[in-house]
Amino acid sequence: MTQYAIDNRGAFAELFQAIRKILLSFPEITEVKNAKQTSYRDANGMIIMMRSRGDLFVLAFGKGAKLQEKYPTLEGTGKIVRHLYFRSIEDLDETLLRKMIEESIILNMEAHEMKKLRCNQRNQKSAL
Numbered sequence: 001m002t003q004y005a006i007d008n009r010g011a012f013a014e015l016f017q018a019i020r021k022i023l024l025s026f027p028e029i030t031e032v033k034n035a036k037q038t039s040y041r042d043a044n045g046m047i048i049m050m051r052s053r054g055d056l057f058v059l060a061f062g063k064g065a066k067l068q069e070k071y072p073t074l075e076g077t078g079k080i081v082r083h084l085y086f087r088s089i090e091d092l093d094e095t096l097l098r099k100m101i102e103e104s105i106i107l108n109m110e111a112h113e114m115k116k117l118r119c120n121q122r123n124q125k126s127a128l
Contacts, residue, residue, distance in 0.1 A: 001035075002034060002038075003034065003035060003037050003038055003051045003052075004033040004038045006051075007038065007050070007051060007057075010052055011052065012057040012086070014089050015057050015088065015089045015091075015092060016038075016050070016052070018089060018092060018094075019050060019059065019092065020038070022094060022097055022098060022101070023040045023048060023101065024040075026042075026101060026105070028042045028043065028105065029041065029042055029047060029101075029105075036051065037049045037060075038050055038051065041062075042108055043112075044108035044109055044111065044112035045063075045108040045111065046063075047062055047101060047104045047105065048060065048061055048101070048104070049062070055087065056085045056086065056087060057086040057087075058083055058084070058085055058086075059083065059084040059085075059086070060081050060082070060083050061081060061083070061084070061100065061104060062080070062081065062104065062108075063080070063107040063108065064076065064078075064080065064082025064083065065078065065080050065081070066107050067082060067103055067107070068082050070103065071096075071100055073096075
């Protein structure tokens with residue numbers, strides 16, 4: 001059974017469905033279901049991974065470390081990902097989540113463009 005199926009019917013179903021609806025309201029975001037989490041990405045990379053974990057529902061932001069300064073409610077100390085934890089639907093601030101998603105999309109675009117620029121610079125150096 002996929003994590004999607006578990007979350008869509010489990011204790012956090014209302015929260016899962018509300019967050020999923022927000023994410024899929026962005027036309028550039030697609031959903032990926034697998035055994036451990038449901039992920040949401042755009043053409044340039046991961047936006048959010050989400051899943052229930054015991055008595056918490058977890059959103060993991062793919063560019064969370066870069067978001068943390070602007071959104072200090074994100075938790076974690078890893079090099080890349082940061083998390084939001086929910087205990088119920090009442091914890092969901094849709095306006096804040098939308099802003100975080102929009103910022104994540106921008107960060108993905110910037111990272112993609114920087115990667116292209118570095119690749120072009122390497123190609124130009126090797127052509128010399």
